[in-house]
Amino acid sequence: MTNFVAPIERSMLAKAGWATLAALVLVAPASAQQRDPAYAAARASGQVGEKVDGYLGFPVAPSAEIRRLADDINIKRKAVYAERAEANGATIEEYAFSAGCQAIARSVPGEKYQAPDGSWQTRTAAAPLRDPRCP
């Protein structure tokens, strides 16, 4: 089939192919730019909360489904932490802790977060209780 395509047309086809690929690459992350509805619901209902160490935890005993959901997100978080930690010359734990500071700060009223003493707190309009090392 390609035998019948003139060289100019072939290069145009190639360009179109690259354009399509580029468009797909650009679109792909955008499709993952929102919380999964189940995750959003688990956060809002306090079934998962932000831990001090930068990962999701369980303020109450989780169902199998909630545990799977949080484990899945925590694995993805760790992958991101590992990549960024390497780029910044830090350990995964240091980066994760730093992200935990930010994640707790960004929690919204009604969501659960872990205080420095390990207890679970419900976020209010007031500033959350954070580790003194948090900026």
Add this chain to the structure above:
Amino acid sequence: MKPQQLTKPVWAATSSAMELGASRQGRSGRFGMVRAAGMKGLMLIGGAMTLAGCISVNAPDKPIVIELNINIKQEVVYRLAADAGNTIKDNPDIF
């Protein structure tokens, strides 16, 4: 209970040690003659001390778990803060 058990042998050993000076053999020999029960008590204490010694020697062989948070310094957290904030913004599906 414990102080009573300790006081008896210590009282006997102290007086004989003072009399005999630094000689360890003489002290224990005399001590054995003076009070067999005190000797038993000493052996028990010695056994306990040996056990305690074993534990303190073995402990370093095992990995020492250090609380994670203690290792993280504030300056590092501050340095990473901006990057961590961007990471959260760039990955809203998992944060």
